[in-house]
Amino acid sequence: MPVENDQGLILKAKQGNIHAFELLIRQHEKTVYNIAYRMFHHEEDAKDISQEVWIKVYKSLSKFEENANFTTWIYRIAVNTCIDEIRRRKGKETYSVDESVETEKGPIAKQYRDSKPTPEEQYLKKESAEIMQKMINTLSEEHKTLVILRDIQGFSYGEIAEIIPCSMGTVKSRLARARTQLKKMLSKQRELSPHKDRLINRKEGDQ
Numbered sequence: 001m002p003v004e005n006d007q008g009l010i011l012k013a014k015q016g017n018i019h020a021f022e023l024l025i026r027q028h029e030k031t032v033y034n035i036a037y038r039m040f041h042h043e044e045d046a047k048d049i050s051q052e053v054w055i056k057v058y059k060s061l062s063k064f065e066e067n068a069n070f071t072t073w074i075y076r077i078a079v080n081t082c083i084d085e086i087r088r089r090k091g092k093e094t095y096s097v098d099e100s101v102e103t104e105k106g107p108i109a110k111q112y113r114d115s116k117p118t119p120e121e122q123y124l125k126k127e128s129a130e131i132m133q134k135m136i137n138t139l140s141e142e143h144k145t146l147v148i149l150r151d152i153q154g155f156s157y158g159e160i161a162e163i164i165p166c167s168m169g170t171v172k173s174r175l176a177r178a179r180t181q182l183k184k185m186l187s188k189q190r191e192l193s194p195h196k197d198r199l200i201n202r203k204e205g206d207q
Contacts, residue, residue, distance in 0.1 A: 006070045013061055021061070025054055028071065031153065032078045038148040039082040041133055049085060053078045072162040079149070079163055083141050135185045143178035150175055 004023065012020035032053055037046035056077050064073060136147055149155045149163065150171075161168045 007066060010061070010064065010066065010070060014064075021058060024057075024070075028074055029054075032074065034153060035075065035078045035148065036082055038136075038152055039086065039144070041137070049078075049081060053081050056081065069162065072159060075155075075159075076163045076165070079145055083145065086141055131189060132186075135182055135189075138185070139178055139181060142174060143181065146171065146175045147178050147182070151179075 004020075006024065006027070009020045009024045009027075013024060029050065033046055033050045036049035036053070037043065040046055040049065053074075057074055060077070064070065136144055139147065145164075146160065149160045150157070155163070157168045157171050160171045164171065
């Protein structure tokens with residue numbers, strides 16, 4: 001059975017068709033959840049934020065203009081909801097280091113194609129992913145959002161410019177600064193833990 005496009009579902013949902021709105025949620029809930037998860041790195045928080053996003057979408061649906069991009073509109077609400085919650089919690093954020101660091105395109109840590117890794121190597125890969133997540137968490141709200149949207153969720157510069165919203169040039173320049181910050185933090189981390197890099201590099205060289 002073909003999936004109905006957003007335009008048709010939006011029209012029905014505006015007319016009070018709950019089933020149509022549920023279908024809209026089904027078609028976009030994964031990305032909304034992933035954005036929330038990457039912002040908070042906590043499953044329950046991501047679920048709560050996602051629910052809040054969809055409540056806002058439902059309440060604002062009557063104001064949505066059909067000629068606009070519905071996907072961008074939803075993700076803008078998701079990003080703004082996450083940022084509002086981060087600001088509300090400022091100084092009180094907690095992140096679980098026990099959860100896996102997954103995205104639609106796979107985990108941050110590199111996956112190896114050769115023999116099964118040893119327990120030590122598995123630990124190092126997990127620890128590397130957790131370190132990267134913690135570094136992302138230290139970025140400003142603005143830079144963290146850009147890294148998540150571009151480098152983790154895979155949105156284009158044009159899509160991000162609409163979601164934020166700002167010019168594409170601004171997206172690129174801010175993202176460049178965010179990546180520079182991450183590179184500096186990674187360099188410092190490698191200086192502190194050179195033995196981990198040797199183990200990881202040795203594994204990569206075996207491919």
